Amino acid sequence: MAGWNENQLRKYNIKLEKIPTLQYDDPKLDSHLTNNYPVLIKGSKLVSRVLKWDLDYLKQHMSSVCCNVIVSKNHKFKYYDPKKITPNMTFKPISRPSPMIFSEFADKITNWKKGDSRLYLQQVLNNTIGQHVVRDFVMFNWDWIMSKQKICKWGPLSSNLILIAQEGNVTPCHYDEQQNMFASIRGYKRFILFPPSQFECLYPHPVHHPYDRQSQVDFDNPDFTKFPKFKEACGYEVIVGPEDVLYIPMYWFHHVESLKHGGYTVSINFWFKAGSVEKIEYPLLDYQRMVIMRNVEKMLAEALHDPSEVGNMLKTIFLGRYS
Numbered sequence: 001m002a003g004w005n006e007n008q009l010r011k012y013n014i015k016l017e018k019i020p021t022l023q024y025d026d027p028k029l030d031s032h033l034t035n036n037y038p039v040l041i042k043g044s045k046l047v048s049r050v051l052k053w054d055l056d057y058l059k060q061h062m063s064s065v066c067c068n069v070i071v072s073k074n075h076k077f078k079y080y081d082p083k084k085i086t087p088n089m090t091f092k093p094i095s096r097p098s099p100m101i102f103s104e105f106a107d108k109i110t111n112w113k114k115g116d117s118r119l120y121l122q123q124v125l126n127n128t129i130g131q132h133v134v135r136d137f138v139m140f141n142w143d144w145i146m147s148k149q150k151i152c153k154w155g156p157l158s159s160n161l162i163l164i165a166q167e168g169n170v171t172p173c174h175y176d177e178q179q180n181m182f183a184s185i186r187g188y189k190r191f192i193l194f195p196p197s198q199f200e201c202l203y204p205h206p207v208h209h210p211y212d213r214q215s216q217v218d219f220d221n222p223d224f225t226k227f228p229k230f231k232e233a234c235g236y237e238v239i240v241g242p243e244d245v246l247y248i249p250m251y252w253f254h255h256v257e258s259l260k261h262g263g264y265t266v267s268i269n270f271w272f273k274a275g276s277v278e279k280i281e282y283p284l285l286d287y288q289r290m291v292i293m294r295n296v297e298k299m300l301a302e303a304l305h306d307p308s309e310v311g312n313m314l315k316t317i318f319l320g321r322y323s
């Protein structure tokens with residue numbers, strides 16, 4: 001297909017399947033969404049009115065806006081929650097926030113040289129970023145996406161993140177606790193998705209760690225001694241191009257990369273809070289098992305008053321009794 005080729009993809013030793021692609025008005029689409037199954041959606045025109053959002057246009061309309069920019073010494077932008085860094089912890093992240101005004105960000109990525117730190121703009125869209133961008137924002141195809149929100153009984157739209165990445169940037173494998181309709185405006189992004197049932201192969205950090213929700217496995221150099229089941233992981237690959245919308249079901253793990261040599265990418269996501277589950281049905285859904293495991297970790301840390309004791313107590317409960 002025009003627009004990209006295989007050698008723009010980073011090489012990982014992971015079994016990959018494909019994600020289905022459907023037209024936005026395909027009758028089969030709603031069953032994918034309501035069953036929490038990922039799907040690439042074509043033709044929705046969700047963000048077609050803002051395809052002009054390139055660096056020049058945004059520099060024109062939000063040049064003096066201070067934006068949330070992440071800086072990384074390598075190509076990986078592993079998100080962490082600063083609220084979970086405790087005083088007695090030595091936490092040295094590779095990537096860190098470095099807020100800057102938009103025009104500085106635009107100039108830095110335009111004049112980027114090999115060896116320079118990489119940048120990734122990740123800014124919540126709100127009315128502080130200028131009335132032009134807000135005016136464009138209201139021109140998204142809200143009728144369509146809100147109709148999906150209703151059909152799927154999702155909770156309210158919680159936020160839109162505008163994402164401007166340099167070519168080659170990677171957001172390492174993680175999961176989010178919200179439903180996500182991810183739209184590409186410029187460039188191509190490759191997603192590798194894993195269902196919640198592969199939790200055991202992806203070894204997310206403990207809930208109380210700053211890297212909560214992020215996989216511990218470094219896809220560039222997996223440690224099979226510490227993470228042996230990663231060998232069994234089976235991913236679902238999809239390339240998201242301009243005007244495409246990818247549905248990322250909540251609790252599905254996803255690795256995201258802006259294709260190499262593809263120029264900078266502009267994307268926008270639509271995070272919806274999870275809908276309230278009317279009645280728990282059995283057997284439990286895989287994502288519900290992740291919610292239960294998270295709650296056990298939280299409850300034990302609370303009861304023990306020390307997150308670092310959670311592992312030992314789980315071991316005591318498990319060894320020789322459940323093993």
Ligand SMILES: O=C(O)C(=O)C[C@H](CCCc1ccccc1)C(=O)O
Nearest residue numbers: 079122163171176180182256267269
């Ligand atoms: O839309 C999503 O869920 C993605 O993962 C898209 C991803 C950037 C997300 C950054 C982030 C990750 C975790 C917490 C807060 C912010 C990309 O496109 O590189």
Ligand SMILES: [Zn+2]
Nearest residue numbers: 174175176254
């Ligand atoms: Zn995500």
